[in-house]
Amino acid sequence: MIENLSTQQELEKVVLVSVKTPEVTEQQVEEYLDELAFLAETAGAEPVKRFTQNLAMPDPKTFVGSGKLQEIVDYMKVHEVKTIIFDDELSPSQLRNLENNLKVLVLDRTNLILDIFARRARTAHAKTQVELAQYQYLLPRLTRMWTHLERQRGGIGMRGPGEKEIETDRRIIRDKIAKLKTDLKKIDKQMTTQRQNRGKLVRVALVGYTNVGKSTLMNVMSKSEVFAENKLFATLDTTVRKVVIDNIPFLLADTVGFIRKLPHHLVESFKSTLDEVREADVLLHVVDVSHPGFEQQIEVVTETLTEIDKREKPTILVFNKVDAYSYTPKEEDDLTPKTRDNFSLEEMKETWMGKQDNCIFISAKNKVNFIEFKQVLYDAVKEIHTKRFPFNDYLYQTYDDENSDE
Incomplete structure (x- = not known):
């Protein structure tokens, strides 16, 4: 590879x-x-x-x-x-x-x-997805990288001069692509069956740019140990955990992070992984507010989500890493226009971002503003859950009444 x-x-x-x-x-x-x-x-x-x-x-x-x-x-x-x-x-x-x-x-x-992606893949599913994307990317680039493929196939007559060798390699790769697509269909079918077996519980998917803290948030919410690291694409395989906030259970999925110019072949290969996003009832769009280009990252994720699923669904914008946010206060005699670098976090919350209905500023790592975050998520999940399980409505009303007295 x-x-x-x-x-x-x-x-x-x-x-x-x-x-x-x-x-x-x-x-x-x-x-x-x-x-x-x-x-x-x-x-x-x-x-x-x-x-x-x-x-x-x-x-x-x-x-x-x-x-x-x-x-x-x-x-x-x-x-x-x-x-x-x-x-x-x-x-x-x-x-x-x-x-x-x-x-x-x-x-x-x-x-x-x-x-x-090839180095990060752990399961057979992820490895198959990445390998397929690699072969599809490399097929038109055979002249530089694939003159050794005949050795993988073996047999007499597999070494040919010039163009014959390239054509042999091209056939080998096409065979591999066909096999990988067949393997992936089988795995995708298994994954679809698994999703169907989860029942009607509300599904919440963590989405966002790579390295914004999705896995850290997943760990805190589900009390699990999903691999989290300060590197791009630390996790590739979708992890699903059952989470309960007070009296409402739901499924929380951690998905692969997006990135600018995400290779098309990769998006196609990871179709089944992205099905978790398509089938989610609520999206938690996690944003690294400490990143200087977070607004463009939001645009990249939003555009990618639109490609994956045209339907609008409840989305909570979670501005993470508030503990890492830094800015340079403007001097009083500085007459230049104020930029994003001069905004304090409190001023940031007063902009268009903080004034949205489903928007919350947190630190998943240090659990800053976590009670408020859980309440916002609880309200979103409850609205869908009560429609699916109306006979339990009195339980939620009892819970809300008890909390209103506190």
Whole structure:
């Protein structure tokens, strides 16, 4: 499969490359490169240099212009860097041209994300999903990475010169894709049966950008030990736990995190995992309020959710990590417009975000504002639960009456 950067004894030094187009600001480019660096570090690499070029659009042949490409070549030779990562998906021709010019390992954003998913996959389900996405991504890129596939198949006549060898590899990959799709259908059918067997309990799904604290919130809510780590895509497999808030039981699902430019093949392969989102009655959209680009992350998640499921459903916006939020107060004589960096958390709550009906600011790690959060979630779940189980309505009324006296 894709070469794993972290399998080497020493961290692989890498350079990062991005193109700034007119519709993107300088700050956004830096945020994108920060995320690419985080992805590289998650994969076990060490980013040592960043290159950015202003272009109307990426060069169709080499992504960046010839002058910038020569600058990158010179740097990599001097500093003995053997891997370069581009913050976009490269076309097969771009990939081929860049490798011919650079003579090093060339990765793009999609390739890097797939590598991380491959390392994070734990169950047979996740491994099958990732492997399928990898093969689908690599099929049009056979000339650079797959001339060794005939050894996996074995047999006489599997080594052919030139184009014959490539065609052999292409047939092998198509066979693998067909088998993986068959395997995935079987697993998906099993997963669907499992979901059906859960009955009519209200389903709540944790959604959000990767690394916003969904798994931490899951652990606190369900008193379980779902793997949580300060790295991108710490968890891939959907975890479902039964949770009870006071007198109402419901199912809570922790789903894979979204990310900007999430590879299309990956979304398709993880269809069954994302079914937890489709079948959820309530969504907990978790946001890392301490992240400088959290508003754009909200947009990415919202757009991805719309692709997954067109139906509107109750959504609670959970601004997490308030304990990590920081800002720089403006000086009294500073006449420049106030920016997001100058907003205190209290001022933030007075903006459009804090004024929404289903919106709450918390810290899952330190359980800040957790009682209020549970009440908001309880109210949302109760509304659906009482419609499904109307004969229990008197229980909820009794509970509400008791709490109103406190």
